[in-house]
Amino acid sequence: GQSLEQPSEVTAVEGAIVQINCTYQTSGFYGLSWYQQHDGGAPTFLSYNALDGLEETGRFSSFLSRSDSYGYLLLQELQMKDSASYFCAVGGKLIFGQGTELSVKP
């Protein structure tokens, strides 16, 4: 089977940096995706890592270590609007982790 583990919630303050970790156990791994979901609305794609290392897209970066079956999403210069749930996922038919609820405080 496939399973992904994430912390259930993370709290940080505006302007800070936060890291959301994801460990996975899956057969046939190709890459790790990250999605953001605000208030139960449409999940939106953030990033995809197929190779080891860090991918940067603006304030958001995503990291993958295939040997450790581990990845993380790094959010910098946190803003209140970043308060949302963040899901890691694998596969074409997306298999999601349980999600991490990020609360950004003033």
Added chain:
Amino acid sequence: EPEVTQTPSHQVTQMGQEVILRCVPISNHLYFYWYRQILGQKVEFLVSFYNNEISEKSEIFDDQFSVERPDGSNFTLKIRSTKLEDSAMYFCASTQQVSYRGNQPQHFGDGTRLSIL
């Protein structure tokens, strides 16, 4: 920017009734998906659809579920005889190209909240 649209936004149905959830994927996308999210839980894959047939389905997608692309724009999910445990948010998604590896961003609609009474 093109969007995936879903209707209705909220559907309330009596247990045992049939329900049809509708989706209009992005126009040049070829691969379609349904997911569900029970309140407070993760998003779960139900089914993928390409070239007018099911590509893959999960254990959740039993004989009570069916999907259809009745015309060139709509993609529907039908639940034949709803149960209380079918209450969830149902999301439709689409991609332009096949995404066996997950490297194609899936574009999600805003979902239909299905409440079974």
